[in-house]
Amino acid sequence: MRNNQAINTLRALAADAVQAANSGHPGLPLGAAPIVYTLWQEHMNHNPHNPKWPNRDRFILSAGHGSALLYAALHLFDYGLTTEDLKNFRQENSLTPGHPEYAHTKGVEMTTGPLGQGVASAVGFAMAEAHMAAHFNRPNFPIVDHYTYALVGDGCLMEGISYEALSLAGTLKLDKLIVLYDSNNITIEGSTSLAFTENVRSRMEAQGFHTQLVEDGNDTAAISSAIAQAKATKDKPSFIEIKTQIGYGCAQKVGKASAHGEPLGKDNITQMKIDLGLPVQDFYVSDELRKDMDAFCQTAYEKEANWNWNFEAYKAEYPELAKEWEDWHTPTSYSLEDLYANYSDPSKSLATRQASYEVINKLAKRVPNFIGGSADLAPSTKTYMANKGDFSAEDYTGHNLHFGIREHAMAAIANGMALYGGLKVFCSTFFVFSDYMKNAMRLSALMHLPVTYVLTHDSIGVGEDGPTHQPIEHLAMLRSMPNMITFRPADAKETIAAWEYAMNSQDAPVSIVLSRQNLPYLANSGEEAKKGAYVIGSYTPNEADILLMATGSEVQLIEKAATLLDEAHIKACVISMPSMDLFEQQPLNYKQSILPTSNRKRLAVEALTSFGWDRYTGLDGRIISLDTFGESAPADLIFKKHGFCVENIVEQVKAYLQA
Known part of the structure; x- marks a missing residue:
């Protein structure tokens, strides 16, 4: 049968790619090839010649280590990956990196690899689809009508993030989400029975999913039937467990842990091809299969053409909604300039x-x-939008998302919603819990997604909640992350600037780190905060005796200290530095105008770890910081005890200048 030939071709292409690289994971591709081919060929609406068609079904390879299978499918289905691309698997500058990378390879919907992130983001895709459909669809015009498919492995389902995300998916009754479980009972260390014996389908049923079991992962008719039943299921997301054999087709490796993450070996691949009825030829695709794929692409093109025709009729019937659709999908400039005066x-x-x-x-x-x-903290993080409704199973038009106490999943879901397109997405929690979100935030930065992270209770100012809730090292963590823009605003105007920057960001996530306690309005703060650092005091950096730098709640302290120092005939230049990341992006002449090399007397003040400040204070500078954990006590007492008060800053400056 031609289907078997196609599936075995996928297996061989993946095995050849891993062997050529002498690196990679052939086990999942060999076992899961029937799943991917059946889905892509028989059920998924996608147009290989236009991978960004808005109404396409989304396929997320959550088990990203199986990338060789995804690349083989993209090659076979004519997404533009060539035989040479497969030969360059995992090589420098190739379109086939070790794990799938968004915006690098056509047809890859998101960057995956860290297990669980893909399936969690798939929930975000499904939430975005539900919201867009509820907003835009009208009778006879299903402008948004498609599915999100996630292929997961045992590892994805062991990771805690999957529990969080899938629990929310069940609660929200996201019936356009279909999770395909490549159930092969093998992980790197051996049998899953070493550490994973739960009844996964019972768990998924308890989380609100419609569940099915396909006993034989090579039974494409059973796989197709299960997918069709999942698509017909309403008011529940679907979970299909498909029993596969890792390394299927390779007699020497099938069912073994060694099939997971190492090349099969040339001799084993040769025998596998013989056993599967394929020519013993590297990267072989028959002419018949090429013709089949040409026919598939023509059908896919016609599906998109029908959607385009329907959208034109929609524009005529609902011109305002159509205009809104275009606006939502077009980069827009946002101005908050009118708010500063308030x-x-x-x-x-x-x-x-x-x-x-x-x-x-x-x-x-x-x-x-x-x-x-x-993450169940809107009253504390102050993120609830009045009169905008709650996104729920009963009403997908709501704009307020309730993630529950699920920070791990929240950030990954936000990534999925941002990847989906058409939405400006933010999520929020206490700053200290950004630890839970780190992996997904890192993927936001890696994928250049403009997700906004609202992170409140930013320092020992949390007070009585104590060291478990007082972030100390977290700002340094975010500042160290490439392509993550981090703001710690000093007052309301700098907060406006941070949001204005975030709303206009097209290729980077933004973390806005906010205080629990009140902070005074600073006289000279404003939109220059978007430069990352700027002078807000009376003296310029070149005329000052010392440069005082701070962020957030500590800026008011150095400003007051500068006033007292002025009375002592010490000229202190006050610099607010809400974003080191943006300051580093400024032209050299601007950076030198704020921190001239001629003035090496510098003091930085921040109620967090000192890590990273030496870049700006230099060898001669000093830092007032907190390189220990905090404690449970009223915030004012803790600040004073650790030297974050005007009196100590003045003393430190005088001692420093007299040394």
Whole structure:
């Protein structure tokens, strides 16, 4: 049968790619090839010649180590990957890197590899689909009508993030989400029975999924039937466990842990091809299969053409909605310039989390595709959008997302929603819990996704909750992450600047780190915060005796200290540095105007770890920081005890200049 030939061709292409690289994971591709081929050939709506067709089904390879199978499928289905690309698997500058990378290889919907991230983000794709469908679809015009498929392995389902994300998917009744479980009972160390004996389908049923079992992973008719039944199931996401054999077809490796992550060996591949009825030829695809794929692509093109025709009729029937659709999918410039004047009275103060709340609610009125929420902390992180409804199984039009106490999954779901397109996405929790989100935040940065992370309770200012809730090292962690833009605003105006930057970001996530406690409005703060660092005091860097630098709640301290130092005839230049990341992006002449090499007397103040500040203080500079964990006590007491007070800053400056 031609299907068997296609499936075995996928197996051989994947095995050849891994062997050519002498690196990779052939086991999953050999076992799961029937799943992928059956899905792509018989069920998935996709157009290989236009991988960004808006109404395509999304396929997420959560088990990203099986990338050789994805690349083999992209090659066979004519997505543009060539035989040479397969030969260059895992090589420098190739289109076939070790794990799938978004925006690098056509047809790859997201960067996967860290297990569990893919299936968690798939929930985000499905949530975005549900929201867009609820907003845009009208009778006879199913403009948004497609599925999200995630291929997962045992490792994805062992990772805790999958429990969080799939629990939410069940609660939300995301019936356009279909999870395909490559169940082969093998991990790197051996049998899954070493550490994983739960009844996975019972777990998924308990989480609100419709579940099925396919006993034989080579039974394509059974696989196809299960997918069809999943698509017909309403009010529940679907989970299909498919029993496969890792390394299937390779007699020397089938069912063994060694099949997982090492090349099969040339002799074993030769025998496998003979056993599978294939020519013993590297990277072989028959002419008949090429013709089949040409016919498939023509059918796929016709499906997209029908959608395009329907969308043209939709535009005529619902011109305002069609215009909105175009607007949602077109990069837009956002200005919050009109808000700065609201926070200019120096006698007033406001927690930056509260300032952020006010900005969020302004944005909610101005930006119709603005959507986000928190990990059960909206009253504390101040992220609830008034009169914008709650996204729920009963109403997918709501803009307030309730992730529950699931920070791991929340960030990954936000990635999926951002990848889906058309939405401006944010999520929120306490800053200290960004530890839970680190992997997904890193993927945001790696994929250049403009997700906004609202992270509140930013320092020992948390106070009585104590060291478990007082982030100390977290800002250094975010600052060290490539392509993550991190803001710690000093007041309401800098918070506006942070949000304005985040809303206009097209290729980087932004973390906005906010205070629990009130902070005074600074006289000279404003949109220059988007440069990362700027002078807000009376003296320029060149005329000053010392440069005082700080972020967040500590900026008010150095500003007050500068006033007292001025009375002592010490000229202190006050520099707010809300974003080291953006400061590093400025032209050299700007950076030197803020931190001239001629002035080496520098003091940085931040109620967090000192890590990273030496870049700006230099060998001669000093830092007032906190390189220990905090403690449970009122915030004012902790700040003073650890030297974060005006008196100590003044003393430190005087001692420093006299040394």
